[in-house]
Amino acid sequence: MNVPLEESVTLSAKYPITVAKSHAIFEKGSPIRKVNYKVGEKLDRSDNKVLGKKKHGGQYVDEHSILCIVECEDDSVYSIRAGVKGKLIEVNENLIENPQLLFNKAETDGYVAVVLQKLGVECNMSNSVSREEYDKNIEQ
Amino acid sequence: MAPADGGPSENLNLEIIDFIQNLGSCWRCAIRFTRERKPEAYQRKLVEFKLEPEEKLLKASPCVICLGLVQDHFIKEVFIDEVCQQVLKFDCDSATFSCMVSLPVAIMLREQAVWFLLTEKFPDLLSKNLKIDYVTSLKDVWKFVFTEALEKKLNKQLEHSSSPFQIHISILYKDEISECGALVDICPEKFKHRYNRTRVYREGIFTRNAAQSVLSGLSAEDFQKYYTLKLPNVSAHYGPVQCSHNSIHIAGRYQKFSRKLCQTPWLIEGEKHMDTSIQELICKHLEPFFKTQSVKFSASGREDVDVRTLGRGRPFAIELTDPHRTIFTQDQITQLQNVINNSTDAIQIRDLQAVTKEQLSVLKQGEEEKTKIYRALCVTLDGSTPTEEDLAKINDITELVLMQKTPLRVLHRRPLAVRPRTVHEMKATLLDDRPGHFILRLKTQAGTYIKEFVHGDFNRTVPNLCILLGRAIDIVALDVDAVELDWPPVIAIQT
Numbered sequence: 001m002n003v004p005l006e007e008s009v010t011l012s013a014k015y016p017i018t019v020a021k022s023h024a025i026f027e028k029g030s031p032i033r034k035v036n037y038k039v040g041e042k043l044d045r046s047d048n049k050v051l052g053k054k055k056h057g058g059q060y061v062d063e064h065s066i067l068c069i070v071e072c073e074d075d076s077v078y079s080i081r082a083g084v085k086g087k088l089i090e091v092n093e094n095l096i097e098n099p100q101l102l103f104n105k106a107e108t109d110g111y112v113a114v115v116l117q118k119l120g121v122e123c124n125m126s127n128s129v130s131r132e133e134y135d136k137n138i139e140q
Numbered sequence: 141m142a143p144a145d146g147g148p149s150e151n152l153n154l155e156i157i158d159f160i161q162n163l164g165s166c167w168r169c170a171i172r173f174t175r176e177r178k179p180e181a182y183q184r185k186l187v188e189f190k191l192e193p194e195e196k197l198l199k200a201s202p203c204v205i206c207l208g209l210v211q212d213h214f215i216k217e218v219f220i221d222e223v224c225q226q227v228l229k230f231d232c233d234s235a236t237f238s239c240m241v242s243l244p245v246a247i248m249l250r251e252q253a254v255w256f257l258l259t260e261k262f263p264d265l266l267s268k269n270l271k272i273d274y275v276t277s278l279k280d281v282w283k284f285v286f287t288e289a290l291e292k293k294l295n296k297q298l299e300h301s302s303s304p305f306q307i308h309i310s311i312l313y314k315d316e317i318s319e320c321g322a323l324v325d326i327c328p329e330k331f332k333h334r335y336n337r338t339r340v341y342r343e344g345i346f347t348r349n350a351a352q353s354v355l356s357g358l359s360a361e362d363f364q365k366y367y368t369l370k371l372p373n374v375s376a377h378y379g380p381v382q383c384s385h386n387s388i389h390i391a392g393r394y395q396k397f398s399r400k401l402c403q404t405p406w407l408i409e410g411e412k413h414m415d416t417s418i419q420e421l422i423c424k425h426l427e428p429f430f431k432t433q434s435v436k437f438s439a440s441g442r443e444d445v446d447v448r449t450l451g452r453g454r455p456f457a458i459e460l461t462d463p464h465r466t467i468f469t470q471d472q473i474t475q476l477q478n479v480i481n482n483s484t485d486a487i488q489i490r491d492l493q494a495v496t497k498e499q500l501s502v503l504k505q506g507e508e509e510k511t512k513i514y515r516a517l518c519v520t521l522d523g524s525t526p527t528e529e530d531l532a533k534i535n536d537i538t539e540l541v542l543m544q545k546t547p548l549r550v551l552h553r554r555p556l557a558v559r560p561r562t563v564h565e566m567k568a569t570l571l572d573d574r575p576g577h578f579i580l581r582l583k584t585q586a587g588t589y590i591k592e593f594v595h596g597d598f599n600r601t602v603p604n605l606c607i608l609l610g611r612a613i614d615i616v617a618l619d620v621d622a623v624e625l626d627w628p629p630v631i632a633i634q635t
Binding site: 016050051052053055089090092094108109111114116 | 545548551552553554555556596598599612
């Protein structure tokens with residue numbers, strides 16, 4: 001898609017977080033029953049509200065933070081983690097009404113959330129791989 | 141000297157003048173207190189006046205009120221020469237000027253003291269209703285005295301109602317702070333904290349406004365408790381002269397042919413990201429002509445770096461601050477336009493002309509209200525080619541309301557929000573020689589994100605072209621065909 005996920009030179013990068021193709025959800029193939037953004041007793045990602053240009057009030061997430069919990073028809077449950085460190089800007093409300101989007105259009109309309117990452121802030125990206133490497137890996 | 145209403149007769153005016161001169165004032169300040177408003181009276185001394193105090197003393201003392209400013213003994217041509225030199229250095233070609241003089245607050249206090257002494261001495265003759273503005277202002281008298289010399293040396297006409305060219309002369313006085321100490325005593329709360337904040341009050345702890353508010357309504361007794369009129373040790377002197385000229389506004393329309401050009405300089409962490417910008421391409425020729433380095437560029441909206449602007453182009457306006465060249469003709473401006481157009485292929489400008497400040501609001505109006513027409517080169521991502529029926533569906537749609545969430549690509553510098561925007565009409569045409577490609581012409585409301593309408597931005601803009609055509613679509617290139625604002629007026633060029 002011709003949407004630059006980050007503009008070529010900016011001080012921040014926005015990541016629409018999507019579920020990778022190799023995730024177990026797709027392997028098993030069971031349709032998704034529900035996408036739940038309430039990931040803790042007091043933490044509901046869909047309550048996230050940001051104000052102004054600097055996005056005040058956005059929940060901070062890091063690589064391990066759980067963004068949402070996915071329940072499939074076959075009762076299997078998966079936690080989807082952020083994978084990057086930054087500020088949560090928005091969750092994909094469409095997934096609440098239409099959870100199957102995550103399955104069908106994982107890489108586009110079925111994105112999980114958008115996280116704003118400030119470059120220059122220490123961020124452990126060593127666990128991530130580039131798109132090309134990823135595609136190569138899963139072909140094997 | 142004609143008697144003013146409620147004022148004294150001619151004899152009493154002489155008594156007043158006498159009294160004030162005995163306090164230590166120069167003849168001009170003395171007649172100020174007789175409400176003499178005629179400039180001529182100050183330009184030539186009338187014979188009846190008594191000899192001035194300094195003619196009796198061995199050592200001349202500055203006037204007890206004006207500190208020598210309008211006192212013959214202390215007026216030296218070199219002062220005015222120096223003032224004019226600074227103005228001439230500024231080198232502005234304006235034919236007129238207006239002059240502002242700022243006086244030390246100490247003079248305000250001295251005048252107030254003399255006024256109280258005067259009303260005490262002549263309580264019946266000066267009716268109680270008269271206030272200190274009965275006294276002719278020292279600033280006015282200064283202008284009566286010096287206007288002719290200024291006009292001659294500057295070769296400009298003084299215009300009392302504002303000329304676009306202003307010179308601001310500041311008068312300074314060494315003993316200002318010590319004399320104004322009385323103000324602190326009268327009203328400590330107002331001034332004490334200012335002593336500590338020397339950075340904020342660098343230009344003067346004692347401002348005219350502050351002094352004015354302290355003095356207003358103050359009775360003579362209260363005033364005299366804290367302030368005694370004394371003969372000054374030094375005269376006031378001339379400080380720096382500031383010159384400024386009203387901004388000149390130049391407007392026009394630009395077409396953008398490059399897909400690698402931003403509108404204004406794009407700075408990342410203080411460094412230029414791109415070689416140049418539309419603003420720089422135009423302003424680098426305007427700045428030397430108008431002799432200024434300070435410009436503000438604004439336009440009726442803007443396009444992305446990779447988008448061309450065609451048709452009649454986009455209206456823009458440039459504010460040039462403190463221009464030193466202010467006299468010019470439309471022909472010269474058109475000449476400038478030609479120079480700019482010949483200097484680059486990336487942009488072309490037209491209708492370049494001077495406009496007034498008031499007209500600038502039209503620009504913003506254009507940005508927020510006027511419709512725009514675009515042409516987008518689109519491509520399907522699944523390799524299919526839309527059929528004529530598919531496209532006919534699109535062509536029939538009018539007044540389509542989109543809900544656009546802030547596009548991801550601008551999310552780092554815009555607040556997150558959802559904005560409704562209308563696509564008024566659309567027309568799609570297939571390209572025979574490029575399968576899967578088609579041209580989409582659209583007319584939209586101001587502020588519509590076209591790229592996001594085409595590719596959907598993860599369905600954060602709905603509806604979008606992908607939904608309408610039932611397949612993933614992307615945008616290859618975008619042009620602005622028209623910015624529908626009829627301003628600035630067309631300048632016809634005679635060949």
